[in-house]
Amino acid sequence: MNQSPKTDVLTPSGKAAPVALKLVVVEGPDHGAELVLSPGTYRIGKEDGNDLVLKDSAVSRLHLSVAVLEGGVRFTDEGSTNGSFCAGMRFSMVEASAGSTVRIGRSVLKLLPQAERAGALKPSSRHSFGKLVGQSLRMREVFALLEKVAASDSDVLVQGETGTGKDLCAQALHAQGRRAKGPLVVFDLAAVAPTLIESELFGHVKGAFTGAQGDRDGAFVRAHGGTLFLDEVGELPPELQPRLLRALEQRQVKPLGGNEYRKVDVRVIAATHRSLEAHSTFRRDLFHRLAVVQVELPPLRERPDDIPLLIDNVLEQLGRPASALTPETRAILCDYGWPGNVRELRNVVERVVTLGADAALDATKGAQPGRASLPAGRDLPFKEAKERIVESFERDYLEQLLRKCDWNLSKASREAGIARFYLRQLVKKHGLEKPE
Numbered sequence: 001m002n003q004s005p006k007t008d009v010l011t012p013s014g015k016a017a018p019v020a021l022k023l024v025v026v027e028g029p030d031h032g033a034e035l036v037l038s039p040g041t042y043r044i045g046k047e048d049g050n051d052l053v054l055k056d057s058a059v060s061r062l063h064l065s066v067a068v069l070e071g072g073v074r075f076t077d078e079g080s081t082n083g084s085f086c087a088g089m090r091f092s093m094v095e096a097s098a099g100s101t102v103r104i105g106r107s108v109l110k111l112l113p114q115a116e117r118a119g120a121l122k123p124s125s126r127h128s129f130g131k132l133v134g135q136s137l138r139m140r141e142v143f144a145l146l147e148k149v150a151a152s153d154s155d156v157l158v159q160g161e162t163g164t165g166k167d168l169c170a171q172a173l174h175a176q177g178r179r180a181k182g183p184l185v186v187f188d189l190a191a192v193a194p195t196l197i198e199s200e201l202f203g204h205v206k207g208a209f210t211g212a213q214g215d216r217d218g219a220f221v222r223a224h225g226g227t228l229f230l231d232e233v234g235e236l237p238p239e240l241q242p243r244l245l246r247a248l249e250q251r252q253v254k255p256l257g258g259n260e261y262r263k264v265d266v267r268v269i270a271a272t273h274r275s276l277e278a279h280s281t282f283r284r285d286l287f288h289r290l291a292v293v294q295v296e297l298p299p300l301r302e303r304p305d306d307i308p309l310l311i312d313n314v315l316e317q318l319g320r321p322a323s324a325l326t327p328e329t330r331a332i333l334c335d336y337g338w339p340g341n342v343r344e345l346r347n348v349v350e351r352v353v354t355l356g357a358d359a360a361l362d363a364t365k366g367a368q369p370g371r372a373s374l375p376a377g378r379d380l381p382f383k384e385a386k387e388r389i390v391e392s393f394e395r396d397y398l399e400q401l402l403r404k405c406d407w408n409l410s411k412a413s414r415e416a417g418i419a420r421f422y423l424r425q426l427v428k429k430h431g432l433e434k435p436e
Contacts, residue, residue: 020114021073021098023066026288028107029055035066036114037073042066044104045078058082058105072097073111080104087249087285088242099155099292100249101285110288113154121145130172132165133313136303142295149293150176155248157233157290158271160297161429162387163341166271167231169297174227179267182226187219190232198240202247203255212257220253223266233290234274238281245286273387275429278422300338300345301431307334310342314349325349329357336364340388395430402427407434 023035023042035042035052042051047061054063060080067074076093077084085103086094096102101110123140124147127133134140149156150173158166167186174184192200199209203218219228236244247253248268252261268290276287300307311333312322325333329352338345351359405412409427413420 021068022112022114023052024110024112025054026101026108026110027284028105030107037066037068039068039070041068043078044109054105054107056105056107059107063104064102073100075102087245096249099289101288103285108284108288112292113152121148127309129169130175131168132172132297133310134303134306135309136305138298138303139306142297145293145295146173147176149173149295151178153178153267155268155290155292156270156295157276157287157293158269158295158297159275160271160273161299161341161391162273163343164297164299165342166273166297167229169295170227170229170231170269170271173269174229174267177227177267179226183223184227184229185219185223186229186231188231189235194237197237198243199256201240202243202253203258205255205257209256215255218253218255220247220264220266221262224264225266227267227269230268230270232272233270234272234276234282236282238283241283241286245283245289248286248289275422275425278425300341304334307338307345310345311349314346315353318350318353320353324353326357329360332360332364339392391430394426395432398423398426398430398432402432402434 021037023037023044025031025033033052033054035044042065043062044050044052044054044059044064044066045062046054046056046059050062060078060082062078063080064084065076065078067076072095074093074095075084075086075091077091082105083090084094085091086096086100094102096111098111098113101108103109121141121144123137124143126140126143127135129143129146132139132143132146134143146169156170156173158169160166170186171184174180187201189197199212199216199218201218201220203221204212204216206212206214247264250261251265252263254261270290274282276282276290277284300310308330311325311330315322315324333345333348333352340347348360348363351363401412401416405415409420409423413423416423
């Protein structure tokens with residue numbers, strides 16, 4: 001039995017509970033089971049008669065009680081044999097909010113708002129959300145989710161390939177939400193040296209390290225009253241992940257070298273092009289805490305109907321009429337796979353307007369749909385060029401591997417030395433299908 005020290009009450013986050021919450025089993029024998037919560041008290045355990053009955057043999061007959069209060073949710077361990085844990089700490093009682101996870105036995109329970117995922121909502125009638133543009137069904141489903149999420153204070157995890165507009169999504173959620181008058185602080189973890197992330201994210205006090213000549217607020221404090229956008233959160237070093245988890249759970253941060261915690265009122269929007277669930281060094285409890293609401297931005301190759309609209313949108317931003325591109329040039333652009341997604345499309349259209357139609361042929365020459373080539377990435381910033389080359393390598397490697405293994409995922413995972421579920425996610429990410 002885990003003998004981690006208990007804590008009686010963890011400081012609540014201070015965030016108001018959503019109008020409606022649900023408790024979802026995200027790991028364990030009862031994966032997918034849900035308990036819809038409204039004001040009142042609920043019982044969880046493996047004995048019949050509980051409000052949520054779990055088949056997990058490591059769970060006690062009555063393990064946990066859940067009280068839904070006006071300002072949040074309170075979990076109380078009812079003297080269980082194996083204990084209850086939140087943010088890695090064993091507790092007797094803990095107050096939590098949407099996004100918090102609790103582990104009992106082999107099961108992980110997550111508090112989520114009653115907000116539907118894209119695809120479960122009626123598609124939006126709009127063709128844009130902030131600077132995100134699209135008229136396809138996929139994008140209108142995303143817009144419907146964003147419209148609903150923008151009105152809340154729930155933390156959001158935005159996932160999607162490089163160039164799909166994750167930063168634009170964060171900007172729009174901030175601008176159309178209740179925190180629009182507050183600051184939007186962007187913190188790109190991929191652009192900061194790992195040794196500096198802790199100081200830049202949480203701040204530091206004078207003398208905390210060589211060169212710290214004065215106190216400095218971190219990104220969390222600078223975002224107080226507004227939104228903190230954590231771009232490429234998958235780059236967060238493992239040793240700092242517990243600190244970020246605590247900051248998310250408690251909405252408190254302690255500067256490097258400091259002794260006191262400071263409360264912060266922020267909404268956190270995180271983004272990544274990685275599959276954090278399959279990332280072996282990314283804590284699962286941190287992933288669950290970040291992903292209160294998940295937004296998946298589809299790659300451009302999965303919504304080709306949006307390309308003409310996106311082209312016209314770029315031309316409008318450049319102050320040029322739709323007639324600035326010939327039908328032949330448009331046909332070339334619409335037939336290309338756009339491995340760099342909307343960002344690449346925007347760059348190519350700008351080059352075509354400046355240099356002429358030959359720029360479109362140069363950009364797409366010899367490229368196959370969905371493939372990135374090294375020459376096409378040479379004029380991009382290092383980070384974007386690297387990501388495109390890695391994605392191109394992934395696709396080529398996977399296609400050759402699957403053909404060699406006759407598209408048998410189990411055999412391919414053994415051959416590559418990676419987990420089968422991770423291989424399956426990579427295959428889905430790159431849209432690889434067994435040929436007829």
